[in-house]
Amino acid sequence: xxxxxxxxxxxxxxxxxxxxxxxxxxxxxxxxxxxxxxxxxxxxxxxxxxxxxxxxxxxxxxxxxxxxxxxxxxxxxxxxxxxxxxxxxxxxxxxxxxxxxxxxxxxxxxxxxxxxxxxxxxxxxxxxxxxxxxxxxxxxxxxxxxxxxxxxxxxxxxxxxxxxxxxxxx
Amino acid sequence: xxxxxxxxxxxxxxxxxxxxxxxxxxxxxxxxxxxxxxxxxxxxxxxxxxxxxxxxxxxxxxxxxxxxxxxxxxxxxxxxxxxxxxxxxxxxxxxxxxxxxxxxxxxxxxxxxxxxxxxxxxxxxxxxxxxxxxxxxxxxxxxxxxxxxxxxxxxxxxxxxxxxxxxxxxxxxxxxxxxxxxxxxxxxxxxxxxxxxxxxxxxxxxxxxxxxxxxxxxxxxxxxxxxxxxxxxxxxxxxxxxxxxxxxxxxxxxxxxxxxxxxxxxxxxxxxxxxxxxxxxxxxxxxxxxxxxxxxxxxxxxxxxxxxxxxxxxxxxxxxxxxxxxxxxxxxxxxxxxxxxxxxxxxxxx
Numbered sequence: 001x002x003x004x005x006x007x008x009x010x011x012x013x014x015x016x017x018x019x020x021x022x023x024x025x026x027x028x029x030x031x032x033x034x035x036x037x038x039x040x041x042x043x044x045x046x047x048x049x050x051x052x053x054x055x056x057x058x059x060x061x062x063x064x065x066x067x068x069x070x071x072x073x074x075x076x077x078x079x080x081x082x083x084x085x086x087x088x089x090x091x092x093x094x095x096x097x098x099x100x101x102x103x104x105x106x107x108x109x110x111x112x113x114x115x116x117x118x119x120x121x122x123x124x125x126x127x128x129x130x131x132x133x134x135x136x137x138x139x140x141x142x143x144x145x146x147x148x149x150x151x152x153x154x155x156x157x158x159x160x161x162x163x164x165x166x167x168x169x170x
Numbered sequence: 171x172x173x174x175x176x177x178x179x180x181x182x183x184x185x186x187x188x189x190x191x192x193x194x195x196x197x198x199x200x201x202x203x204x205x206x207x208x209x210x211x212x213x214x215x216x217x218x219x220x221x222x223x224x225x226x227x228x229x230x231x232x233x234x235x236x237x238x239x240x241x242x243x244x245x246x247x248x249x250x251x252x253x254x255x256x257x258x259x260x261x262x263x264x265x266x267x268x269x270x271x272x273x274x275x276x277x278x279x280x281x282x283x284x285x286x287x288x289x290x291x292x293x294x295x296x297x298x299x300x301x302x303x304x305x306x307x308x309x310x311x312x313x314x315x316x317x318x319x320x321x322x323x324x325x326x327x328x329x330x331x332x333x334x335x336x337x338x339x340x341x342x343x344x345x346x347x348x349x350x351x352x353x354x355x356x357x358x359x360x361x362x363x364x365x366x367x368x369x370x371x372x373x374x375x376x377x378x379x380x381x382x383x384x385x386x387x388x389x390x391x392x393x394x395x396x397x398x399x400x401x402x403x404x405x406x407x408x409x410x411x412x413x414x415x416x417x418x419x420x421x422x423x424x425x426x427x428x429x430x431x432x433x434x435x436x437x438x439x440x441x442x443x444x445x446x447x448x449x450x451x452x453x454x455x456x457x458x459x460x461x462x463x464x465x466x467x468x469x470x471x472x473x474x475x476x477x478x479x480x481x482x483x484x485x486x487x488x489x490x491x492x493x494x495x496x497x498x499x500x501x502x503x504x505x506x507x508x509x510x511x512x513x514x515x516x517x518x519x520x
Contacts, residue, residue, distance in 0.1 A: 002497070004361040005484055010494065013483070017491035115362035122364060126371040140368075141514055147364055149516035151504045159501055166499055 001154055003112040006104075011046040015039050050104040057098040067092035118143060171206070171271070175225065178270040179210055179277070182263050188213040203238075203409065204229050207280055221262065226409075227275035228268070235479040235492055238409040240274040241266045242326055246385070246411045247278060253320045256309045257281070257404050283396030283403030287432040290397065296437075301400040303437035307444050309405055310423075311451035314384040314416035321385045322413060330412040337413045340380035344415070347471070348373045354474040360481040365504045366473060369466050372511060378460040383413050389472075390419040391426035392434055410472075417456050418471070420448065421464025425506060465510050469503065476500060
């Protein structure tokens with residue numbers, strides 16, 4: 001997948017185009033309000049994307065801990081409500097602990113660097129292949145096997161060309 | 171713009187007493203030029219003349235996805251019209267500098283016929299599809315067999331992009347083209363794009379047998395012709411025409427036939443199929459393996475300006491949203507490239 005643009009940057013470019021190219025062309029107030037609502041929500045998603053998984057994983061741990069502690073605090077309590085809190089605490093204690101996820105920017109930078117190294121390696125391997133190095137074809141094949149996985153994921157997991165094909169090619 | 175067109179045509183038709191533009195409208199779609207259609211009514215001593223026109227104008231530079239040269243497109247239309255039987259739009263008027271129409275533009279004949287291939291390839295219409303596909307093959311053979319010096323007498327289509335391509339011979343052309351792809355990648359890759367680089371870097375090790383250079387259409391594919399009742403009425407969009415290896419056009423046609431699902435390649439039955447028919451008519455030897463090579467080569471050639479357009483959008487040099495949207499076809503094209511390059515199947519557990 002692309003590191004540049006990131007998903008957040010794509011959303012930013014879409015927001016800019018809506019604001020610059022679409023909003024001024026709209027004739028009804030209702031349509032303009034709807035687009036402004038969309039713009040605001042797109043900005044919200046743009047801000048959420050780089051932190052969503054990291055914060056969710058972190059907050060899973062925090063929620064489990066505070067619920068477990070609440071259940072423990074209700075250990076001596078009587079009645080239906082206290083029993084329910086103890087049950088909640090037990091269920092929260094069963095939740096798996098996620099490892100702390102690295103910041104998105106760190107993963108993105110690492111993915112870009114390794115992708116650049118892989119690209120460069122392909123160039124060198126083709127040069128060596130041209131010079132007759134017997135190992136080159138097999139090493140090229142190994143790198144391509146990984147890349148095929150990447151392309152398959154991009155195509156089947158991310159891209160939406162099934163929704164209307166290539167739009168605007170006339 | 172209608173008034174500008176009227177004034178512009180008037181200047182070029184001093185015999186006209188009046189010029190009117192009617193039914194002017196912009197055509198949606200297309201990723202390169204601004205395209206308009208209109209009728210031009212010219213009154214003169216000889217009577218009333220009605221010209222059905224297409225106006226192709228350069229987009230503003232910051233929005234130009236695939237920069238090409240209107241003058242070269244205008245000239246190749248004229249020469250193909252003069253020296254071959256390939257049906258092309260008559261090239262009427264050229265504003266080379268954009269002095270009259272704000273940006274470089276050309277006014278060409280609006281041909282009859284349809285560009286919609288869905289009915290052509292509908293079940294039950296195989297005979298018409300075969301007739302059109304066969305003629306499409308024959309027109310390409312005719313273009314490639316035409317004398318290079320007649321179609322490009324001034325050498326303007328040798329290195330048409332001004333990219334430093336050496337057209338002094340086949341080997342020089344291939345070497346300088348591949349070097350251009352690689353150096354372009356280094357300048358314009360906005361992100362590591364390993365499949366594209368793999369495609370470029372693999373080319374020197376797979377070179378086919380040399381053939382004489384010829385005029386290539388440069389975008390010979392299912393979107394770029396018109397047809398009517400089983401005949402081709404026009405071959406259009408010559409903006410990427412250049413001197414190159416004629417097999418580039420065949421590779422690109424195969425690539426786009428596969429992507430669009432309109433299999434012009436497979437619909438030809440004469441002489442054993444497209445390649446056999448083409449070989450017989452053009453005298454140019456071409457094999458299946460050559461076609462695979464030139465699918466990669468022509469894709470590499472056309473990917474370079476698209477990658478650059480995306481880069482310009484991301485770098486803020488262009489505010490055309492199409493630059494961003496170009497990310498979609500770039501990714502969608504990759505499975506085709508990996509198939510041509512013979513990538514092994516992915517292994518999830520590797």
